[in-house]
Amino acid sequence: MPKRNGRHPEKALTAVAVRSAKPGRHADGNGLYLEVDPSGAKRWLLRLMIQGKRRDIGLGSASLVSLAEARETAATMRKAARAGGDPLAERRAERRVVPTFAEAARSCHEEHKGSWKNGKHADQWLNTLEAHVFPTLGAVTVDKIGTPEVRDVLLPIWLEKHETARRVRQRIGTVLDWATAKGLREGDNPVRGVTKGLPKPKGQRGHFAALPYADVPAFLARLRETLKAGPMVKLLFEFVVLTAVRSGEARGARWNEFDLDAKLWTIPADRMKAGKPHVVPLAPRALALLKAAGELRTSDDPSALVFPGERLGKAMSDMALTMLLRRMEVDATAHGFRSSFRDWCAEATNFPREVAEAALAHALESKVEAAYRRSDLLEKRRKMMEAWARYCEATAGKVVPLAKARRPQG
Template sequence: MALIDEGERTAKPRKAASRLTVLFVNSAKTPPGMHSDGGNGLYLAVRASGSRSWIFRYRQRGTGKLREMGLGSAGPHGVPLQDARDRAAALKADLRADVDPLEAKRALPILEAEAPKKTFGVFALTDWLPAYAKGFKNPRSEKELRRLLELHATTLFPMALDAITKTEVLAVLAPIWATKPKSARELRAKIETILQAATPDHRQGENPARWRGNLEANFGRDTKAKRKLRIRKHPAVPYAELPTVVQALRARHIDADTSVNLALEFLILTAGRTNEIRSMVPTEVNLDAKIWVVPAARMKSSEPHTVPLSPRAIEILKAVLKPNRPFVFEGLQKEGDEEIKPLGHNAMAHALKAVAPGYTPHGLRSSFRDWAGDETEFPREIVEHALAHTLGDESEKAYRRGRAVERRRPLMEAWADFLR
């Protein structure tokens, strides 16, 4: 049967200006979709996850059936653009000789055909996860995602990627769907992402972990009530009880002489997040200007956040700041440890549990918000800026960021006076 490549269906070839560029292929801002390289049959396939690969498209003359052949991954660490073009040109030559690339590939020697296929475990943990985790702000997130896969998806690990069907996915999800709904839903989403990233290089066809029109039929559509039940709010200490909590923390610091209690009090005073405090370094603090600048890399908004410091917050910093130390609030050092580490991830949660059981450090931000709204006349935008919440468009945010620091200082000092 005669064959025709996809590019030859157009009477006039596309102009060179419509061809792909290396910058476009490697850019993180390249939109999802199929991007043609100017009518030569070569396409850059970009998925919603950001993964990308090369596809060669052609049609069978007569049937007009569209066929696709994967040419490897694309992007900074994949097959270069020129190499993909060279491969596409070779395939076009095959087409002109009436050779179907996919049929020719299937006719390769048995030894090549029997090359071991990549398994889900190898692809997920070695190929996909390290690249996917580059977007994480907290290194702990990669460990947690790895643990989720190793804990619940191990039955998929030895399976070839193209052998995984809906049956195998259901076998992984069903045992934990009712008992661990949050983990189950996150696991399903990640399995879908991994299988999608493996397409078309290591698998073809529909994604067996897709929710809509697939697994939704097995587990049922979420209602609004179900979604609300799944949302785990961070319990907040009633703000009227916080002065007592702060006094208890100060007493514990004197008795135990540990910095974690001062760190938790500093978190309360600044309405900050746990990771912002525990990873705080001395160079972020300007005691003369009475400010603390949290770098963008540690902020949820990915923008630097300047915190005006109350007199009590400065007292705490003067008590814990040490010259030539890597962290403001240091964790407990084990005997023989040479590396100084920050407070442990759950250290402040344990400190709060000792004086206010049932509450979380993150909930203390809500306590601050409730106090500001119920007990003060400070404008809402000032309170939201104190919590590093995003307001307005880009120009408005930049204007407010420049003005709001000193306008927030009376708010933070009033908060410190309330906690005294």
């Protein structure tokens, strides 16, 4: 093409020129071009600056889109780009086919099939959605599902089959998170605030408000940045989350219980609920928290508390953790993070159930299981706790709104 001089052309093409255009690129002006292939095929191209980046956008074949139509479309896109929008993304969104919840659930299930603990669990995951969600939301596209729709699905089973409802809620959340990651919906996951609109189950004891495990990384990110607590309280809370121990076991931790070279913490029997010693494998992040606590240490006594309270020689109270959550406006309990960990094990990993139960130091259910777990599964638990710590770190920089969930916890 010959080099142009002076001003860029504006509406330089005519309908006759389009029909007789030779191979090459022909400028109409304002970034609109007619491209002609050696074969004679013709198409429209719009060159735009979108949010600081040059983008080329195809506007269709010249045999289907007239010069006037191409100019009109180009003008609309230029206006959107000048306003700071992204007309290319908007165009893709218009062309996107949004699946129904049932379609999304099956696709999500298929993509995660390699992570299921076993075939029975994989079948159960989808079967509960088919039984309790598909009849109501199965035909609704995922971008149209909000908190009211999720609440209406859960309400019929929330009191009568609360444990089932809790699992259904978690699985709906997984499907909607999957859809968001695929660019099929926008905004917060409606599952995270749904329990505020559901009645509180009666006659159930031992339930602790817990965050969905998907919210734990964001909580830890906020925890590290908050000015609403001192450094020792924040170190203790994160240590409780990463080790999945009961808060009292961490609050009472003493330096002589740790073998930092072996990366192990042995909690003596007299401080355990089951009355038996419990060995906790320590992930690298947990070791870093201990190092940070050591830098604040004021006593060389091997039996000194790792996370002391304000009163000399006294352990930090559980209320210190509770008040921290209240100041951060997080509707959960410190103990509830054990539930978050347990749900993560079941829903997002293929670690066997007995390994997760051993990590939580739960009482054994049978003599057969006791015999099977005689080894304490220490190395498998170490891999699991390291994976949990990595999960908590992977998205810790993304702070999102936090909500609550409930489950029984011993």
